[in-house]
Amino acid sequence: MLQLIALFLKQQFKVTFASASQKSENAADLKALGIDEVSIALNASSFDVFVQYLKPTIVVFDRFMTEEQFGWRVTESCPKAIRILDTEDLHFLRKVRHQQLKKGTKFTNEVLLNSKDAKREIAAILRCDLSLIISTYEMDLLKTVFKIDENILYYLPFLFHKIDxxxxxxxxxxxxxxxxxxxxxxxxxxxxxxxxxxxxxxxxxxxxxxxxxxxxxxxxxxxxxxxxxxxxxxxxxxxxxxxxxxxxxxxxxxxxxxxxxxxxxxxxxxxxxxxxxxxxxxxxxxxxxxxxxxxxxxxxxxxxxxxxxxxxxxxxxxxxxxxxxxxxxxxxxxYDKEKLSPLFIDRLEEIQGNLEAHRTQNFLGNLLQLQTLQATKYMSKWIEAKNKL
The missing domain is CATH 3.40.50.2000 (Glycogen Phosphorylase B;)
Known part of the structure; x- marks a missing residue:
């Protein structure tokens, strides 16, 4: 995430870091980088007001749980903002492997395909305009096992300076x-x-x-x-x-x-x-x-x-x-930062210049945006209403 932030800052982007988590004593000093830090609440319409005022052109969700919570709100409040999911890694892959290890059973693609966690994370990937995949193994897994359209995936590993x-x-x-x-x-x-x-x-x-x-x-x-x-x-x-x-x-x-x-x-x-x-x-x-x-x-x-x-x-x-x-x-x-960074920015500009067509091609993503399938949205609204009682 820090590498992505540095990349955006280099492009002269105005970066705002919004988090619902408490800031730990080991947290990076983002203010020193000229980044606005904003505390946001879960299951609260106050986020809608915040993001409507901010009017971002790009929103990056840190892992699929964040997209589940805030993705639909961004879609409604800032429909023209590019929605990017930074997977960090595929959480369902790690979780299923752990479960199989504890059971002493073999890890297979069939187990992955039946995983509820996989379905949640894949749904978040489909809802976003672009998902950042850090590993070549995971990129291949998404394309071959889960049949995800490569057009909404982007391989972006760590970004390092060359070792001279x-x-x-x-x-x-x-x-x-x-x-x-x-x-x-x-x-x-x-x-x-x-x-x-x-x-x-x-x-x-x-x-x-x-x-x-x-x-x-x-x-x-x-x-x-x-x-x-x-x-x-x-x-x-x-x-x-x-x-x-x-x-x-x-x-x-x-x-x-x-x-x-x-x-x-x-x-x-x-x-x-x-x-x-x-x-x-x-x-x-x-x-x-x-x-x-x-x-x-x-x-x-x-x-x-x-x-x-x-x-x-x-x-x-x-x-x-x-x-x-x-x-x-x-x-x-x-991991050559100088080679990888401009290619990623080019991809963002390409999507930004052709956003409507890009989204039209993502039929499954559009399907998941239908109100009848937005369980996370209505669960969030129910929690918010309950908290007001």
Whole structure:
């Protein structure tokens, strides 16, 4: 979201950030960027007044739940505004994978197609003029399994500056790096599961081969379940919130991310590449992130192999440096901000100049805008009326 905001600001857009959530102490300082921050209420017609006064030309919904709540209001109050859904990742994909993992049953496309969460999120995608899809895997899933028209989808991964030689020269060399690291906020269930997996399946094997190595676990919203895993004698260190995530990753020798479920592309792994730190992860961890370019480390779902490859990266400088080079290639070829940004702006301008025709072609989206199918709208109105009693 911050990358999108920066992109809009570069285009001289006036940006207003409206949120129904309470602002946390770790929130980004948007006012310093010249952005108006507005508090909005759920299930309240006060939003209608706000958005009618604002008269936006583009509205970006942060995830499908926001579109469910406010999308119909934007449609009624600002019918000419382009409605964009920033999926972040496909939430139904992550949720279904988690459910199947807990059940011990196989993940299939049929399970996805029967998911109520999938139906909600797909409906939000269909209602919007454009949905931003962060992963090549998810882009393919939407087109092939859910038969979504590519005309309302747009592949937009993270936007990074290229890694040049000056950047590389600033990285700590192999000999000056120590320990393994995992980083990720613990509101996010895949991160909680990954740390438990590190404790139960991975770390004891690594520690036997590297008795002086340590694993440092960083992340916001630390809970008791994670805190109780700390064992300083075994080098399993719970560090908590990191003021500067890149500083933490740059000091480490290897990033470990045994993700057993999830979706989208993983910030911890792209950040590892930016910091020149190789990583070991799972198939889901690397999913949709590197196309045909070799990974900056190793990918496996076998945790014995995961542990051995982590140790090899930790000990073998040649292997480590080669993995680091792969990370540079992935960032420079797939996430190039200077290449991706103007293409996205061009797509927005194309839709803006042809909005009526664009919407006419989206028949299923038009169908979902019919009043008889707008359950979320009337539920919101009912809640608002009830709250006034």
């Amino acid at each position: 030689q000056n950047h590389i020269k600033k990285w700590k060399p192999f000999k000056d790096r120590n320990h393994f690291v995992f980083i990720g906020n613990f509101f996010h269930k895949p991160n909680v599961d990954a740390v438990i997996t590190l404790k139960k399946e991975v770390w004891s094997t690594i520690r036997k081969m590297l008795p002086k190595a340590e694993l440092h676990i960083y992340g916001a919203y630390l809970n008791q379940q994670i805190q109780q895993l700390e064992n300083k004698k075994e080098g399993f260190m719970i560090k908590g919130f990191a003021e500067n995530s890149q500083e933490v990753i740059e000091k480490a020798k290897v990033v470990l991310a045994p993700l057993r479920f999830g979706a989208g592309i993983k910030g911890k792994l792209s950040e590892a590449m930016i910091c020149g730190t190789p990583s070991v992860t799972t198939v889901i961890g690397a999913e949709g992130m590197h196309k045909n370019i070799p990974w900056n480390g190793f990918i496996t779902n076998d945790f014995e192999e995961f542990s051995r490859k982590a140790v090899q990266l930790y000990q073998d400088e040649k292997y480590w440096k080669n993995a680091q080079k792969n990370g540079v290639e992935i960032i420079n070829k797939i």
